Amino acid sequence: MMKKNAMIDRYRWWEVVLMYCGIFVFLFFVLAPFIEGFLVSLKPLGLLFSTPYKFLPENGSFKAYFTMWESVPEFGRYIFNSFFISTVITAVVLILVVPASYAFARITFRGSGTLLGAFLAVNMFSGAVLLIPLFRLMRAYGMLNTYWSMIVPGVAFLIPTAIWLLSTYMRRIPRELDEAAYVDGASHFYILRRVILPLAMPGITVVAITTFIGAYAQQFIFALTFNSKTEYMPLPIGLYAYFGRQEVIWNELMAASFVGIAPAMILIFALQRYLVAGLTAGAVKQ
Template sequence: MGKYTLLQKTGLYLAMTVFMTFILLPFLEMFMASLRPLEHLFRSPYQFWSNDMSFQAYFDIWNTVPMLARYIFNSVFLASVTTALCLSFVIPAAYAYARFHFKGKSVTLGLFLAVNMFAGAVLLIPLYKLLRSMGLLNTYAAMFVPGAAFLVPTGIWLLKSYLEKIPIELEESAWIDGASRIYILRKVVIPLAVPGLIVVGVATFIGAYAQQFLFAITFNQKREFMPLPAGIFEFVGYQSVIWNQLMAASIVGIIPVLLIFLFLQRYLVEGLTKGALKG
């Protein structure tokens, strides 16, 4: 095992290169296009590299779309608030499901699994009416409240299976020492569950980031609250698209999320799979 002929090895690496191209090409083209002057993008034949490339688009984007910085802030802000809100619901509920027996446990868990499958997109109109009657339309809350509501069940499933792996003995001894349940949750369980919480946090953040576009174009009409995925369409005009700046703005928008990702990906890879497949 592990011994391959030179031919097999070459084939393996060749195939890997082809597949990696598929993954990376959009990122590479996005970056290259952001460096090209706009008129170059319509020049033929296609040139991968030319001497008039520059970072000019990265300076121009802020003038073309003056609200761009606000959109980026909104995106990160909305995803962060959604994540914080989610965790505050997920932690107690997941703890209850991992550690207690109670009536209705499996029914509610099944319900959460169904909600987990749902996306807000299915219930757009009733959600619109609900938010309108709550007076939340055209606010930040219109985007993070339904977002959080649909992400919590996934978080409960993930964290529940993580908590079940933490030995209960630690909690029992704290209980015998006279600690209250809430104290145990805060001082014993949460510190032990940090890797699991990171997974739930990152998964929620990415989920919130992915779905904010839908809620933004349906429940919010105020430009100052728009997140980036909705805001970048200001680079798309009726007649033409400012492609180089659109790509530059997309890169600037992707970078914060990618950074969070790079730091936490090890936890994410382990935690996600363990949670969903019930170890």
């Protein structure tokens, strides 16, 4: 009987083939732009637009990865600014989202569903739509040409998604734990700090990683509008400001882009096991 069940659970050969074909097609569309961008960074500038098109570069080298440091003197500063802005945004979002998610997930109060829906509605508005009112607010509070001009909008746009993710995760934690602690005289703050937080750490890790990625990716539009000083420029606007002046040096631009995203990719890969653990833990009913 056990052998029969094992045979039933197996995939047939054509199902395995279809599965791997689907994975290959998916990975091709996801990775093809990155592979092409990396190959562009290896090609000499004079051969980038030569015909016929050749996938593998001739006379390819890593020369652009060295020359782009001379072409962009403030490149290291741009990378630091991007990491600093993303780190501060992530920290502020977590400080605000953890207690808010606990309130939505564990405390019953009137209008909680409407308020949660209003948070989600914020994500329906593009940042470009709100640039003018945001610019007026930044100018009124003296935050133009500072880190805060990119941190504050980043926090505002990333909080709704973070609340939805973390509150959903906290709802899966058994309520009996809250009730037992409440019977013993524990306050909501004590329950959050001693009971919920240790169990919600996988979910908090997922929110932290997704928030950091979102903050790292959305810096261009805010920095372009609210900042004009080089010392505060993040990586996307710093590269745009330089390569957009005259002729675009595509191989150096691609090399700078890969060097710029490399620290973020290393961080994501280092925390990958925590990300997977948080996602799988949230998918299992406690």
